Amino acid sequence: MSDARKSMRPLLVLMTLLSITASGCRFDTPPAINVSGARWAAVNDSEPGHLQLLVGLELENVEDEPIQLEEFEYTFVTTDDDGQRRSWSAAWLPLRTIPAETKITIEIPAVVPRPDASVDWEIRGDLSYKAPGRWAQILFDSGLRTPSTGFSGQGQSSEPMDQ
DSSP states (O other): OOHHHHHHHHHHHHHHHHHHHHHHSOOOOOOEEEEEEEEEEOOOTTSTTEEEEEEEEEEEEOSSSOEEEEEEEEEEEEEOTTOOEEEEEEEEOOOOEEOTTEEEEEEEEEEEEOOSSOOEEEEEEEEEEEOSSHHHHHHHHTTSOOOEEEEEEEEEOOOOOOO
16 A cells, blocks of 8 residues: 555545444534514612613524524623613523424523613624434534524613613
């Protein structure tokens, strides 16, 4: 066997393993995410002068197996009447699974200083999840594949009520 063929052997083995893995592992359709709005909620006494804006998300699983949600990582931006922009980044663990062929609604939190009036807001981020299937689970657990999907949306809050 020539030296060139010997040096190509690890690459051929890797390509063969990837081919076998891909043929036995169907790659999923990520959950569709639609930002549906936001509502104000009170926060506990540990955050004086702040309110929680709960951003509504509709998630749809078109797969014929459940999809386990892992983590939302997102940036939330508000714009005041005077044009001042403020942003916060957060991570949130939803501890939810979307059943097969189902649409669910969840709310992710954004804790912000209490505004005097309504504010324009926007959110953008990523959701990591465990894809359905045994091979997808093995790849996820080994850290070789962590699927994720992006989302974004915007809106205008109502004026915060006394909470």
